[in-house]
Amino acid sequence: MTTVDEHLERILAEVAPTRPRRAGLEQAHGCVLAADVRATVALPSFDNSAMDGYAVRAADVAAATADAPTTLPVVGDIPAGPGTPAPLDPGTAVRIMTGAPLPRGADAVVQLEWTDGGRASVAVRRPAARGLHIRRAGEDVTPGALVLPAGTVIGSAQIGLLAAVNVARPPVHPRPRVAVLSTGTELVEVGSRLGAGQIVDSNSHGIAAAAREAGAIVRRLTGVPDEPDAFAKALHGVLGEVDAVVTTGGVSVGAYDVVKEVLTGTGSVRFDQVAMQPGKPQGFGLVDGVPIFTLPGNPVSALVSFELFVRPALRRMRGLAATGLPRIVVTVGTALRSQPGRRTFVRVVLDHLDVDGRPGPDTVARPAGGQGSHQLTSLAGAQALLVIAEDMTEVPAGARLPALLLGGDAGAILSGMGWAETDRSDTGTGAGAGVGVGPSEPSGPNAR
Ligand SMILES: Nc1nc2c(c(=O)[nH]1)N[C@H]1C(S)=C(S)[C@@H](COP(=O)(O)OP(=O)(O)OC[C@H]3O[C@@H](n4cnc5c(N)ncnc54)[C@H](O)[C@@H]3O)O[C@H]1N2
Numbered sequence: 001m002t003t004v005d006e007h008l009e010r011i012l013a014e015v016a017p018t019r020p021r022r023a024g025l026e027q028a029h030g031c032v033l034a035a036d037v038r039a040t041v042a043l044p045s046f047d048n049s050a051m052d053g054y055a056v057r058a059a060d061v062a063a064a065t066a067d068a069p070t071t072l073p074v075v076g077d078i079p080a081g082p083g084t085p086a087p088l089d090p091g092t093a094v095r096i097m098t099g100a101p102l103p104r105g106a107d108a109v110v111q112l113e114w115t116d117g118g119r120a121s122v123a124v125r126r127p128a129a130r131g132l133h134i135r136r137a138g139e140d141v142t143p144g145a146l147v148l149p150a151g152t153v154i155g156s157a158q159i160g161l162l163a164a165v166n167v168a169r170p171p172v173h174p175r176p177r178v179a180v181l182s183t184g185t186e187l188v189e190v191g192s193r194l195g196a197g198q199i200v201d202s203n204s205h206g207i208a209a210a211a212r213e214a215g216a217i218v219r220r221l222t223g224v225p226d227e228p229d230a231f232a233k234a235l236h237g238v239l240g241e242v243d244a245v246v247t248t249g250g251v252s253v254g255a256y257d258v259v260k261e262v263l264t265g266t267g268s269v270r271f272d273q274v275a276m277q278p279g280k281p282q283g284f285g286l287v288d289g290v291p292i293f294t295l296p297g298n299p300v301s302a303l304v305s306f307e308l309f310v311r312p313a314l315r316r317m318r319g320l321a322a323t324g325l326p327r328i329v330v331t332v333g334t335a336l337r338s339q340p341g342r343r344t345f346v347r348v349v350l351d352h353l354d355v356d357g358r359p360g361p362d363t364v365a366r367p368a369g370g371q372g373s374h375q376l377t378s379l380a381g382a383q384a385l386l387v388i389a390e391d392m393t394e395v396p397a398g399a400r401l402p403a404l405l406l407g408g409d410a411g412a413i414l415s416g417m418g419w420a421e422t423d424r425s426d427t428g429t430g431a432g433a434g435v436g437v438g439p440s441e442p443s444g445p446n447a448r
């Protein structure tokens, strides 16, 4: 059997960051910069006022006090806006607004509160040092300066800075486009009425969501039947348009394990037994240069495999470090057993979190429920995957073990409900559904 680490290493050796291209700021959000961004402009681009008040020459108000204010004639107004203001003559003041260009000759701004606010003339009650409340050109960014280095994740502050330095289309690694393809003749789309022997295709939804959480753009193809031609057709239909394919099902040793049947010997695809529980049967390789991850069909096996193998690969494709889920160390609350020779991932609930709800030194893990590969409720209820090493068979209560934190990104993905879908009156009518929005549009062979 291959170890978990060997399988991951083999995957990471074959995936690379997506080819850089320029993208508008909205598309670039959440992407990783593919090259250094240098400024071609200064920021601020001109000397301007930091306060609403009066632009003056500091020397003219040097003797101003509350008891003996200095009065200057006000020769005009400078609002923030285009244009170059007239130079300021000695012995005069000009009303100026925050952000407005400083007139030549002025070397200080007296804020409104230090004056009587006069329009024709102004009484200044305090002296102003030279440079007071002036934001100098280039004080934040000088032309030619490195604004953001390659490898930066473009979040809100970075988007703001790119816009400020007038970079409309930064070079980025585009989000990987991922096709999620579930195989199984028994599968029907969620919301359908089920016949005997049919089950809802939950994998394509779960894996698509996991891929979105990992920063991918997802195309979901549901329920490809267990027929080699149908699978080959569905796969080749998407290969030219995606950066990766994730399949679920059809990789064990059964008679209708179509993914294995079609892909064995294709490109660099190889099927291995990985020493882990859940998720033993795994396949990976490139077909026409596109990485294909063939995950096992059991729903928990598919999602756990995604977290261990596909998430780090998608991170690398996004231009990030190929890290997996955040790792913590917890105390095991109840004694556990595990199979020898396989790394076991136990779905656990975490008790005794710290005051912020985060795991701390007192955090204790207990199983979240049934640990069968088909038992999704315990995965949905789990906060972490406790990791039991291959050589451990008995874990006593009180042992300290590593655990992988689940569910960190679900609230942060970009492709949530659209405006049209946020109508609260929609309670959904999908078969078997309680409340919630109706079924989303599937695409692919079983699309209806
Ligand atoms: N004789 C053996 N049988 C099995 C072995 C083995 O070593 N020898 N391994 C078991 C393990 S472990 C796993 S994991 C599964 C992997 O099976 P496949 O990847 O071939 O998946 P399927 O047979 O198609 O389905 C397995 C299971 O999962 C359900 N499923 C599949 N797709 C979906 C979906 N899209 N949504 C929801 N549920 C899905 C399917 O109905 C089956 O119950 O093989 C074991 N067998």
Ligand code: MOO
Pocket: 276, 277, 278, 279, 280, 281, 296, 298, 301, 302, 373
């Ligand atoms: O390894 Mo399978 O993934 O047990 O269910």
